[in-house]
Amino acid sequence: MANKGWDEFEIGAMLRSFDGKAADVIAETHQEDRNYSASNSFTASVADWRILKPVFNKDFCIDCQFCWVYCPDMSIISRDKKMVGVDMDHCKGCGICVEVCPTNPKSLLMFDEHVDEETEIAQWPAKDEEKK
Amino acid sequence: MAFDKMELRDVEVWDGNMAASQAMRQAQIDVVAAYPITPSTPVVENYAGFLANNYVEGEFVMVESEHAAMSGCIGAAAAGGRVATATSSQGFALMVETLYQASGMRLPIVLNVVNRALAAPLNVNGDHSDMYLGRDSGWIQFDAYCPQDVYDLNLIAFKVSEDHDVRLPAMVHQDGFMTSHTAQGVSTLDDDTAYGFVGEYKPMNDMLDFDHPVTHGVQTEEDWHFEHKARQHNDLMTKVFPKIQSAFDEFEKLTGRKYNMVESYDMDDADVAVVCMGTSVETAREVATEMRSKGVKAGVVGLRVVRPFPFMEVAEALKGAKAIAALDRSSPNGAPGMLFNELAGAMYNLETRPMISGYVYGLGGRDLTKVHLTDLYNELQANVDAGKILTPLQQFIGVRGPKLSFL
Numbered sequence: 430m431a432n433k434g435w436d437e438f439e440i441g442a443m444l445r446s447f448d449g450k451a452a453d454v455i456a457e458t459h460q461e462d463r464n465y466s467a468s469n470s471f472t473a474s475v476a477d478w479r480i481l482k483p484v485f486n487k488d489f490c491i492d493c494q495f496c497w498v499y500c501p502d503m504s505i506i507s508r509d510k511k512m513v514g515v516d517m518d519h520c521k522g523c524g525i526c527v528e529v530c531p532t533n534p535k536s537l538l539m540f541d542e543h544v545d546e547e548t549e550i551a552q553w554p555a556k557d558e559e560k561k
Numbered sequence: 562m563a564f565d566k567m568e569l570r571d572v573e574v575w576d577g578n579m580a581a582s583q584a585m586r587q588a589q590i591d592v593v594a595a596y597p598i599t600p601s602t603p604v605v606e607n608y609a610g611f612l613a614n615n616y617v618e619g620e621f622v623m624v625e626s627e628h629a630a631m632s633g634c635i636g637a638a639a640a641g642g643r644v645a646t647a648t649s650s651q652g653f654a655l656m657v658e659t660l661y662q663a664s665g666m667r668l669p670i671v672l673n674v675v676n677r678a679l680a681a682p683l684n685v686n687g688d689h690s691d692m693y694l695g696r697d698s699g700w701i702q703f704d705a706y707c708p709q710d711v712y713d714l715n716l717i718a719f720k721v722s723e724d725h726d727v728r729l730p731a732m733v734h735q736d737g738f739m740t741s742h743t744a745q746g747v748s749t750l751d752d753d754t755a756y757g758f759v760g761e762y763k764p765m766n767d768m769l770d771f772d773h774p775v776t777h778g779v780q781t782e783e784d785w786h787f788e789h790k791a792r793q794h795n796d797l798m799t800k801v802f803p804k805i806q807s808a809f810d811e812f813e814k815l816t817g818r819k820y821n822m823v824e825s826y827d828m829d830d831a832d833v834a835v836v837c838m839g840t841s842v843e844t845a846r847e848v849a850t851e852m853r854s855k856g857v858k859a860g861v862v863g864l865r866v867v868r869p870f871p872f873m874e875v876a877e878a879l880k881g882a883k884a885i886a887a888l889d890r891s892s893p894n895g896a897p898g899m900l901f902n903e904l905a906g907a908m909y910n911l912e913t914r915p916m917i918s919g920y921v922y923g924l925g926g927r928d929l930t931k932v933h934l935t936d937l938y939n940e941l942q943a944n945v946d947a948g949k950i951l952t953p954l955q956q957f958i959g960v961r962g963p964k965l966s967f968l
Binding site: 433434435436438439440441442443444445446447450451452 | 771772776785796
């Protein structure tokens with residue numbers, strides 16, 4: 430892509446998201462399996478933007494899908510309306526999923542990028558007492 | 562809901578603004594986003610009237626500034642609509658930031674620029690400062706000399722701009738007040754013929770094509786930016802001229818009215834020539850005819866297309882002339898005038914290089930009279946008689962105070 434000459438680009442400084450039609454693939458193909466074009470940002474990892482990462486603890490998840498709805502980068506992986514995990518190639522670590530998580534304790538929490546997930550899940554905080 | 566056709570007489574008395582509005586109506590524009598500014602306000606005002614009275618089907622977006630007006634037009638054009646608006650002077654200056662977006666994104670938009678001076682000092686009258694300000698923005702620029710030209714060139718501008726090989730926005734320039742507010746007889750086309758000439762709008766890579774989603778206005782940095790700009794420049798320099806020519810030819814076949822990229826008048830055997838734009842062309846033609854009766858072989862070259870600059874045609878039109886005056890109606894602000902520079906550039910490599918002198922005239926609506934032009938032709942003839950340039954490189958026509966000239 431980067432080595433194309435001036436006469437090889439489509440005019441208008443625009444990028445196509447898919448090779449071929451989008452309608453055929455969006456409805457019935459998981460996002461990681463779609464026919465993205467080389468210029469689609471799905472092919473670029475932004476993992477190195479993260480300072481904090483979300484850690485998902487399925488023991489507390491109620492599959493409300495709030496995190497999936499609110500994630501600005503479609504980085505929450507959901508299958509059959511069940512929360513599965515986080516797409517760590519495209520998560521920028523913004524923390525919105527944690528903010529909107531309604532469970533008690535939260536089923537998503539932000540941790541330092543370098544921490545070990547299993548360790549943190551083992552020490553997951555207990556349920557908060559209801560405030561009066 | 563169907564719209565109504567407007568019954569036009571063969572010749573209507575229109576000013577330049579109305580001529581532009583009527584052409585916009587006949588092209589059946591989808592979206593007009595506009596902000597009023599003198600002297601171009603009536604263009605969109607008339608159009609809003611047509612829309613309100615069901616002569617057009619479309620959207621009129623009232624915005625809070627010219628920057629927003631052009632931004633709205635860009636969005637609508639990217640979404641796949643036929644789009645046009647109008648502006649002048651300070652409003653044009655406010656649009657400039659977005660003009661580059663429109664041309665870089667290769668969106669066909671027609672912008673009627675009613676030329677007016679740039680402040681300060683504040684001035685609502687005509688000169689070509691705004692036209693000059695837009696000349697590197699990547700837009701095609703047509704120049705109209707009278708309301709008839711405004712009407713015709715608007716229709717032509719849509720056709721050229723929307724061509725899928727071109728896909729570049731186009732401006733139609735007319736002189737503030739002199740053309741925009743002076744009514745003349747304008748030969749019209751009926752609605753169906755005019756729309757037939759412009760053609761149905763065929764979108765390209767539009768955002769509302771959900772089968773083929775695209776990202777418009779991407780960031781490219783040093784990886785691609787140069788290539789995109791090179792492509793745009795190449796298309797302006799090589800693809801636009803033939804498209805304009807074929808549109809002119811087709812328009813002539815339809816109406817009998819002939820347009821040329823460079824309008825030569827009495828240039829076949831001319832020794833002295835004036836090169837200018839806008840309403841001055843018509844005045845210069847009249848004076849040239851008078852000079853001919855006095856034995857001076859005078860001619861006029863008017864630019865019809867300012868960008869892309871028709872270098873070859875200009876050089877061809879002027880190659881027989883011995884002395885040329887380039888008339889710039891914009892404050893040069895520290896340089897010879899733009900027209901002077903471009904003419905010199907076009908003619909420097911000719912075998913017989915004519916003498917070129919630059920004149921600055923008519924700033925802020927100051928008149929250019931026949932007396933001024935007669936004096937000017939006489940100066941050029943004196944240069945020819947002497948066989949060398951006796952006049953300074955840059956002079957000012959009609960400015961008060963001591964004679965002002967440079968170099």
